Amino acid sequence: MGSFFSLGTHAAMSTCMPGKVRETELESLYIESRRVLIDSAQALLSCRSRAEDVVQDAFLKLWESGDRHAIEDPLRYLFRMVRNLAIDRLRRLLLEGRYSAGEDMLDELPAPQSDTEQRAICQLEWQRLQHALGELPERTRTVFAMSQLQGYSQREVASHLNASPTLVHFLLRDALSHCRACLEAEAA
Secondary structure: OHHHHOOHHHHHHHHHOOOEOOHHHHHHHHHHHHHHHHHHHHHHHOOHHHHHHHHHHHHHHHHHHOOOOEOOOHHHHHHHHHHHHHHHHHHHHHHHHHHHOOHHHHOOOOOOOOHHHHHHHHHHHHHHHHHHHHOOOHHHHHHHHHHHHOOOOHHHHHHHHOOOHHHHHHHHHHHHHHHHHHHHHHHO
């Protein structure tokens, strides 16, 4: 940032504009310093168009408050404004970046459905699941119902059925595979 103040523009502008800044002087300052101001903002933001936006915002703020404030060194003041606005913009971009990472995944989500439509879909899927379970042997259905619908652990199911936990695991795996295959086949 120090290299920008070594420019001849700064020295010339700071001596000719003590006190309140007039609109024509402010316009001249903006026209003569715009490129240098954009370069300084771009150094922080790494984006030319964002830097241009920041410089324009800073100039507009200075323009709106130009007659109300006594500015001893308008160029230095404008540089400071540009730097502060660029830092604010960078912070906001970083914050938005944290929260927008998941936005790409929003396209993959299914479209929202009405409650009535959702209930109808759930009821249809429940009927398909019941049909698939009806195709299984009684013992496998019991393992599925106790484990998946009633919330018992596989050990508790094994104890209830006087079976080994390994057998319950295999029966549950078979039930889940069968139900998944039936639901996928009907959905396709």
